[in-house]
Amino acid sequence: MVVQQISIFIENKEGRIKKAIDTLAKENINIRALSIADTTKYGILRLIVSDNEKAINALEKDGFVVKENDVIILAVPDEPNGLNSTLAIFDEKGINLEYLYAFVSNKTDEAIVVMRLENMEKAIEVLEDSDVKILNIEDIKEI
Numbered sequence: 001m002v003v004q005q006i007s008i009f010i011e012n013k014e015g016r017i018k019k020a021i022d023t024l025a026k027e028n029i030n031i032r033a034l035s036i037a038d039t040t041k042y043g044i045l046r047l048i049v050s051d052n053e054k055a056i057n058a059l060e061k062d063g064f065v066v067k068e069n070d071v072i073i074l075a076v077p078d079e080p081n082g083l084n085s086t087l088a089i090f091d092e093k094g095i096n097l098e099y100l101y102a103f104v105s106n107k108t109d110e111a112i113v114v115m116r117l118e119n120m121e122k123a124i125e126v127l128e129d130s131d132v133k134i135l136n137i138e139d140i141k142e143i
Contacts, residue, residue, distance in 0.1 A: 001136045002070040002120060004052050008045040009065040012038055020045060020064060027051075027058045032140050033114055035101035046101065048073070048114060048140060070120050073140060075110040075133040082111060086132055093126045095119055105143040112143065 010016045017036065024031065030050035037044050049055045052068060059066045076082045083102070090097055096118035103112050112135065117123040127134055 001072070001124070001134045003048065003073050003114075003135075003137050003140070004068045005071045005114065005116075006047050006049060006052055006055055006059075007067045007069055008047070008059060009067075010043045010045055012040060012042050017043070017045060019062070020059060023058050023062045023064070024049065024055055027054055029055045029058070032143070033101065033103050033112070035099075035114070037099075046114075048137075050141060069116060072115050072117065072120065072123060072127070073135040074113045074115065074127070075108065075135055076113050078104060078109055078111040083113060086113070086127075089126055089130050089132065090117070090123065093122070095123050095126065107143050112140070 008020050010020060021031070031047055032050065033048040035046045047055070056066045056068070074086060076086050087097065098116040098118060100113055100115045102114070105112065110133070124134065
């Protein structure tokens with residue numbers, strides 16, 4: 001179950017992240033999860049949002065460069081070593097993790113982890129075989 005994440009390329013200048021978030025707020029788009037990675041010149045704001053199409057259109061209209069990427073969203077035990085037990089599955093099968101970010105919700109006892117992996121199909125297959133809880137976008141909207 002792959003979910004589409006949006007990635008926004010942002011100049012590393014004062015106010016640019018706020019402008020992107022303001023653009024989404026004006027369109028009544030809910031941000032469910034986010035992560036930012038930066039360098040000296042630019043950043044990548046990664047988001048799971050309530051409406052990708054509407055978000056992309058609004059952001060591009062406001063001058064941002066936006067791309068969609070496949071990610072997997074997992075529910076992992078919200079306890080010490082909960083994430084590591086899931087990561088061990090990838091290590092055992094030789095699947096490279098490109099990046100991840102996580103969030104928690106008061107509506108579940110689990111931590112929610114967004115992952116981008118080198119081989120998404122193999123990762124999903126391995127996770128399903130290991131009975132790891134993979135979430136879809138509808139699950140995320142309810143958290």
